[in-house]
Amino acid sequence: MAIIKTEHLTHLYGTGTPFEKAAIRDVNLEIEEGELVGVIGHTGSGKSTLIQHLNGLLKPTSGHIYIDGTDIFESVQILQKTRFKVGLVFQYPEYQLFEETVEKDIAFGPKNLGFTEEQVKEAVSHAMECVGLSDAFRKKSPFELSGGQKRRVAIAGVIAMRPKVLILDEPTAGLDPKGRDTILNLISDYHRAEKNTVLLVSHSMEDVAKYCSKVLVMNQGHVFSYGTVAETFSRADEIEQIGLAVPQVTRLFSALAKEGYEAGEEVYTIVRAKEILLEKFLQKGGA
């Protein structure tokens, strides 16, 4: 059974005014448990609106959202539970830190959940481990950390709630390349270790191709496509038409193919490109 399912999900902003605008319209989705889904789309394509529906922060104008088969707006209790089941990390999450110490800030979520002191402790340790923060950070003030560290603390704050689904809205925005790699690797490791469902909103096709198992492409409030990385990039031309770029290495290889070189299909990551090139090179050397 799909862990996340939406039916005809529509959200209008400013209903009843002349400025009425659909942020998302008729979104039907089924996301299986354990996937690492990359969510891609332009600014204003409805990505953020969509993910805020998934844990019930926004109420749909019409349509339904099912998490684990339950309609999340069925009752207030279910909605409250959903908030914990679906952990949402906002853009620039470090701006939501407020406690005196890293430890206390991460414990905020689990405490709201009603964990016992013992459970809170365990959840905090586990979350800190997940984001690669050593025990030395526990008693530090979150405000004296670097940008990347702050972000890791904020992500740990959500992971500590032990959500079944983790959604991250552009977790690498505003970080340097090294910081980006660190965060993405941590998320990938977390996904592998916990076997949870993870949704990763991103602008970078490279990152999505490298880390994700499925890709959800949003365009103008609609689901443009949802499928595996290979399925998605097989429609490279269409994706470029809606103004999104396929990974540079994919572009390069399809250009090579057009020139008559046997470059191989389904090249989305640098690693894969390297393998293919080496293979070709060795073949030539051998012959």
Place this chain on the structure above:
Amino acid sequence: MLSDITIGQFFPGKSIVHRLDPRAKILLVIAFIILLFVVRNPVSFVLIGIFLAVIYIVAKIPARAIWRGVKPILPLILFTSILNLFFVDGEPLVKWWIFKITAEGISVAVLMAVRIVCLIIGSLLLTYTTSPIALTDAIERLLKPLKVIRFPVHEMAMMMTIALRFIPTLLEETDKIMSAQKARGADLETGSIIRRAKALIPILIPLFVSAFRRAEDLALAMECRCYRGGEGRTRMKQLHFSHLDGISAVATGVVFVAAVLLDVFLPKII
């Protein structure tokens, strides 16, 4: 949602009222307020009412905007009216225990209510037809003489401009932080007052932190562009009094004088 709150009730437009110099508008509103507390005659108030109605029609401000402005003040109006009703001396009409209602009390209560309503409607006209930026500009110019006594006029105006500019930004920020903390299970809607006050901490602290960060960024950006305060600073938009301002001032003056004359020469009712 917080973003639905409209702050700065400016109704953009191109009417004569909108095009008046903001300084002229401020001065006229001040004169208007003084007038309200000088006259006591109902006929004068009728004249004032017609005058306000005409301006609102000229400025094309919808009637419901007036209602929206007056509504929050209604309790205050009610309160003052009731106080006046019971505590003005005179011939009692009704007497019960220590309470008495006098004819004078009734008329004073009604007069005060009418005054306050006119005051609100008149001053709303200023904010409805003047952009906040124009307003602060005008205040800066009008307060300029205070520089003689070292009052930091320019700094005051700059602070007001910045504050106004950041109201929507901070509202948006608050909305975002609230969503983020709700996603972490913060309960903002239920519980006793103390619990709710405590629940505000996770929102207020990040908000303050970000406000200070924004202030620092803005200060740096201003310094990078060589901002050094008001000394020798010129303006992109110069305020000029035009014929329009003169004509409006004269027209308003005639109405005001008429209101005062009516008040003086008609028989006193209150």
